[in-house]
Amino acid sequence: MIKLTNVSKIYDKKGSALNGVDLQIDAGEFVCIVGQSGSGKTTLVKLLIAEEKANSGKIEIGDWDITRIPRRDVPLLRRQIGVIFQDFKLLPKKTVYENVAFALQVAGETFGRIREVVPKVIDIVGLGDKMDRYPTQLSGGEQQRVVIARSLVHRPKILVADEPTGNLDSINTQEIIDILGKINEFGTTLVLVTHNKEVVNQLRKRVITIHNGQITSDQKEGKYKL
């Protein structure tokens, strides 16, 4: 599903953010990516969604080589990979429903399809009763659930979450991780970047450790270690 071959990313001359990364993630996997701050985790996520381009190496999503993806194809890629960041990227002046619908609107979906899909994904994250609230009227965990709902509207094959629980307390964290687990069970490949030791240890999934832009460990049913 995701395949990186000898991928390097250099932002400026001082040093490289990723250095010769080889990585393969199969369809339906749940992968945790851990590593110290500045080790290159977010850079990896940005390469996957083509927000940054690799300086060398090859990145494939499915059968699609996205290493030199043309700009006009980026939107298509973004509809196949859902992304969740730590800072809940919600529009404050739109309700929960509108925020989720927005992702379908910008893709040119019909009103009928929007009315059909949006309540469904909002139900998946358990916010069916809060569709008309504004982001400020929601807890951090609930806001992050809205973001997850929005990332699901295109039925992505891959969901990438970069520290989705970074701003949340343990109860909200648990909720988010449960939802991500549920989404993975539906068949979506899940890549979770996290600093949270308990989460990783409890999940008992594949754990990839990055250090200084290189993969230093890759364990099935691994534990959190730096």
Add this chain to the structure above:
Amino acid sequence: MFVFSFFRIIKFAFQDLVRNFSLSLMTVMILVLMLLSVNTLIAIRALTNEATSWVKEQIDVSIYFSHDASEDQINEIVDYINSFPEVVSAEFHTADQELEKFKQDHKNSPTILSSLDELGENPLGPTLVVKTRDPGDYEKIISSLSVPEYEKIIDAKTFGDTEVVIDRVQSITTQVERLSFTLSILFAVIAFIIIFNTIRVAIYTQRQEIGIKKLVGATNWFVRGPYLMEALIFTCISIAITAGVVYFSSLFLDPYVSIVFQKEAFLTNYFTSNIMWLLSVQFGAVLILNILSGSLAMRKYLRT
């Protein structure tokens, strides 16, 4: 799918216009100022053309024949003059007609009339009044008659010194045209900068929204569409306002113009009869200005 996107883009564009209302207002105002000075330029052109052609109409060359000239000789010259393609009309007046006209012209000056009576005979000869298409052609007519064989039969060749008037009219209009041209360019430059800034501010205030759009897979044209639509809206509004202002100022100015040119509703007629191409050219120019400036802002601040 296209239709849905299109309506959403229009909606986003209007939202943005309202959100940055003061900037939008300024953009439209500058565009209107620019268009107004362009239209002033057009009106001045029309008025000058009318003025010069009016002045030109007043010019003619008079060829005065001597008393000795025989009818055959006169006819020969009349035919010769008529053979010039530049000649619009050649009017022949007999000596008696000239005398009548002279008396008519001077009927309020008894001294001139009495001295004419004292002369006893008609001092005036037959005259040919020639009009040409262009004032420059008069020189040609006059020099073609300045040959020895005609010297005996032609007493004098004169033409009214209206050239000076035309020169004056033209030099004044060149000045005014230059001024309004400079103003138009100046306003165009200001408009360019302001549109650029309006779009830049719009992009800045919506950077979060744009980020989300891109994140969830909006096409580039969906991201850029609202700004291009905004440019189109600016164009439409400013053209509409200008058209209104031009129409009402024409109505207001026409009475004054008609005093000079003896033509009713000159400006209004001019603008309405040329409305199609005036509107389309100006619309096109403003739209191009808008889109160029907007695209530049997007290229700089909207990396997609």
